[in-house]
Amino acid sequence: MRAKFFFAVVLVLLLIAPTSALAASWNLASDFAANGDSSGPWAKDSGGNTVWYFKLAPTGGAANPAAYSSSALSWTTTYSWMPPGTPLKGWARLPGDLPHVSVNTGATDANSNTNPPFPWRSGKVLSHPMPAADAWPYSVIEWKSPVAGEADGSITLTDVDAGGGDGFQYWILKNSTQLDTGTVPNGGTVTETLTDEAVSPGSSIYVVLGPGIAGSHSWDSTQIDMSITVPEPPVVSTPASSGWAIAVLGILGVAMAARKTRVPARS
Ligand SMILES: [Ca+2]
Ligand SMILES: [Ca+2]
Numbered sequence: 001m002r003a004k005f006f007f008a009v010v011l012v013l014l015l016i017a018p019t020s021a022l023a024a025s026w027n028l029a030s031d032f033a034a035n036g037d038s039s040g041p042w043a044k045d046s047g048g049n050t051v052w053y054f055k056l057a058p059t060g061g062a063a064n065p066a067a068y069s070s071s072a073l074s075w076t077t078t079y080s081w082m083p084p085g086t087p088l089k090g091w092a093r094l095p096g097d098l099p100h101v102s103v104n105t106g107a108t109d110a111n112s113n114t115n116p117p118f119p120w121r122s123g124k125v126l127s128h129p130m131p132a133a134d135a136w137p138y139s140v141i142e143w144k145s146p147v148a149g150e151a152d153g154s155i156t157l158t159d160v161d162a163g164g165g166d167g168f169q170y171w172i173l174k175n176s177t178q179l180d181t182g183t184v185p186n187g188g189t190v191t192e193t194l195t196d197e198a199v200s201p202g203s204s205i206y207v208v209l210g211p212g213i214a215g216s217h218s219w220d221s222t223q224i225d226m227s228i229t230v231p232e233p234p235v236v237s238t239p240a241s242s243g244w245a246i247a248v249l250g251i252l253g254v255a256m257a258a259r260k261t262r263v264p265a266r267s
Contacts, residue, residue: 023229023230023231024147024229024230024231025227025228025229025230026051026052026143026227026228026229027226027227028052028125028141028143028224028225028226028227029103029123029124029125029224029225029226030123031051031052032052032090032103032125033103033104033105033123050144050146051143051144051145051146052141052142052143052144053070053141053142053144054070054073054090054091054101054139054140054141054142055068055069055070055073055139055140055142056068056069056070056072056073056093056099056136056138056139056140057136057137057138057139057140057208057210058135058136058137058138059132059133059134059135059136059137061138062137062138062169062171062208062210063171063173063178063181063208064176065142065173065175065176065204065206066176068140068142068206069136070091072093072136073091073092073093074091074092074093074094075089075090075091076089076090076091076092076094076097076100076102077089079092079097079100079102080095080096080097081097081112081113081114082110082112082113082120083110083111083113086104086106086110086120087104087105087106088102088103088104088105088106088110088120089102089103089105090102090103090125093130093136098128098129098130098217099127099128099129099130099136099137099138099139099209100126100127100128100139101125101126101127101139101141101224102125102126102127103123103124103125103126104120104121104122104123104124104126105123106122107122108122109121109122110122112161112221114161114163115163116163118160118161118162118163118219118221119160120160120221121160121223124223124225125223125224125225125226126160126221126222126223126224127139127141127209127221127222127224128209128217128220128221128222129168129209129210129211129217129220130211130217131211131215131216131217132210132211132215133215134217137210137211137217138208138209138210139208139209140206140207140208140209141206141207141208141209141224141226142204142205142206143204143205143206143226143228144202144203144204145199145200145201145202145203145204145205145230146201147199147201147230147231148199148200148201149198149199149230149231150196150197150198150199150230150231151194151196151197151198151199151205151228151229151230151231152193152194152195152196152197152228152229152230153193153194153197153205153226153227153228153229154191154192154193154194154225154226154227155172155191155192155193155194155207155224155225155226156189156190156191156192156223156224156225156226157170157184157189157190157191157192157207157209157222157223157224158188158189158222158223158225159184159185159186159187159188159189159219159220159221159222160221160222160223161219161220161221162186162187162219163219164186164218164219165186165212165216165217165218165219165220166185166186166211166212166213166214166215166216167183167184167185167186167187167188167212167213167220168183168184168209168210168211168212168220168222169181169182169183169184169209169210169211169212169213170182170183170184170190170207170208170209170210171206171207171208171210172192172205172206172207172208173204173205173206173208174197174199174203174204174205174206175203175204179192179194179197180192183212183213184212185212186212186219194228199230205228207224207226209222209224
């Protein structure tokens with residue numbers, strides 16, 4: 001009888017226990033800052049890498065993942081528009097360092113040596129396109145899902161170089177499906193959210209950055225904040241459910257105590 005009682009207690013605990021943490025999360029900037037190097041896994045293309053990829057898109061191919069390529073990108077830690085010694089790393093087309101997708105790994109914000117300077121915040125990813133007339137104007141960030149589930153995410157693009165220019169264009173895709181596109185004026189910002197986007201291993205979310213509406217890439221340094229969670233965050237145990245758990249355990253405890261203290265009836 002005692003074994004059955006403890007089995008019942010364990011069963012109740014399993015039923016009312018909060019869902020274990022199953023969510024997997026990725027953050028472009030912190031993942032890149034902590035792990036990125038020339039060999040991946042936060043590298044420019046496939047070849048054994050896992051989640052983050054950096055590519056370029058050709059003229060007319062901003063929303064066509066089949067046309068994306070990383071072949072022109074090289075690993076770099078120096079940028080002609082940043083002071084020497086600034087702790088940066090990323091992928092860029094050399095020489096000229098544009099387009100690029102790179103991260104500031106320093107503990108402090110940095111400023112460019114352009115006039116006027118633009119800020120490159122500590123721990124943040126910047127990207128920069130080329131003019132629309134270039135053969136490969138667009139920089140591409142790809143998140144390739146290693147898991148199946150429903151992806152929630154946030155993607156914020158901010159023009160950090162407000163010295164001039166026509167702002168930037170962007171595209172958000174899941175695989176070959178365009179989820180959204182838009183233009184952002186000079187100095188502007190936009191946030192796109194992902195909600196319950198079904199993904200499976202190999203599914204991709206793309207963020208594509210291009211020059212502005214007039215095709216100019218001047219003053220187009222763009223901060224990209226991007227995070228994705230799959231599957232959705234687990235349900236957290238509430239105080240109410242904890243209260244029920246205590247109540248159920250209390251009832252079971254009282255029942256056991258009563259069983260122990262009950263005096264057998266005399267015959
Ligand atoms: Ca522009
Ligand atoms: Ca600008």
